[in-house]
Amino acid sequence: MRSPGEAPERSGEEASLLLPSAWIGAFAFAEIPRSRREGSGTNGEAFMTKRIATIHDIAQACLADRREGWRAFVEGYLPLARHLLSRRFPTLAGTSMLEELFQLTRRKRGTLFDPAGTTSTSLFLLRFGDFVLGEARRRVRPAAPRCSPDRMARDLAPLPRIERQVILLALAGMTLPEIDAIVRVSAQRAQGILDAIPAELEEETAIVHTGPEGEHPLLAAIEEQRSTECLDDRIHGRALDGCLSWKAREDFERHIEGCLRCLARFTFYQELVFFQRKLETTPEEVAAILQVLDLSEGTGEHGSIRGIRRRVGRWFERIAGKGMTSEGTLRGTE
Structure with missing residues (x-):
């Protein structure tokens, strides 16, 4: 039995899935049941798509052109792109606009995922919204408004x-x-x-x-x-x-x-x-976009989830001085 106030024991797999969320810049940790972690894709993809990683982490993986990063990005932002097109540009419904948007995102990833624009979710949300609307307006040029x-x-x-x-x-x-x-x-x-x-x-x-x-x-x-x-x-x-x-x-x-x-x-x-x-999306919709992007699996360390977790763990260790190991897990949980 553990003494009062002692952190509960966790398996190595559970501990490795704990990563601080930067939504408000605090040490917020989430536990994902095994049943929700399992599914299609690699372990890294399952980890990323549950949105424990920050937009900065996802952006870094996309910049490195890693499949797990693109999978997380598509799952998180495909529904939003579809909403903007359906509400504001209904004439584009039923076209290949969504697929073209994500193909263009990959080609322009150096601009869209610029580190200066992925420091916060709010900043990136507006940047992504501007990107979707800008591309749609180029295809459906709005008439000049009668009212200035x-x-x-x-x-x-x-x-x-x-x-x-x-x-x-x-x-x-x-x-x-x-x-x-x-x-x-x-x-x-x-x-x-x-x-x-x-x-x-x-x-x-x-x-x-x-x-x-x-x-x-x-x-x-x-x-x-x-x-x-x-x-x-x-x-x-x-x-x-x-x-x-x-x-x-x-x-x-x-x-x-x-x-x-x-x-x-x-x-x-x-x-x-x-x-x-x-809004949510389905695994089939995500898989369809990834197929259009023609992404290979990839196993390199730099853009992998293991590499991302280690770098984020070291960063938090530097600013906090305690509480995280270099593997990105809580001390005392192994």
Whole structure:
């Protein structure tokens, strides 16, 4: 029997699967039942696809062109790419756009997985969302909006911020239940907000209340309004996670009240977070994308899960001074 307060014993396999999650930069550990760890793919793939590894770990494996890294990336981001295309670009449904996106991701991995852009999940989510929308807009060029972003900002200024967000989500093709889930506004209230859009704006935006019709061209025009005073993308993640100081939070709230582009950016981030957590994919869908990518197994150490785990373990050992061995396991668990 172990004494009170003593850590429970773990098998070597269980201990090796413990890796700190960097969602909030704390020592958070997860245990995965054996039944959920087993399945198709290598042990490294099973480990990565349960999302214990951080986006930085996945990015490093993808940069090294390792199958386990690509498998984790596809499983985590295929549903999000599919959502963005289906909601904003329904005309691309049934095409090979998804496969082409991941092929392009692999070819441009040096840019998409740039270490500076994979330091946090929020930063990478927005980068990936921009990548998907950018490629889709190149294939389905949006018409010029009849309403300029500046005019829309003026027309929306008298409305409460939450009502402006509802309108932005409607322009992005979200349904009323989805708007409810993303910004916590009931479908009934959201419908009322859309029904009460000022007449001059209603004619210009032509928001369809009965369901999504795809992305409104005004959204792309709003995004292009980025100025040197717009917020860094990292701030949106910190704000949603409650990681800003009171002063920083006040500055954030004040800024998005007066900047339609940053309010649209924050709303887009909320959309991405919600759907990434909600949507799932199947092993067959993941396997199909990997087949399109024509990835070989690979057994090298640098991009392997063992190599990633060792490097992350050594990094945490340096910053904490204790608690992790060089193998990435908790001391006292072997």
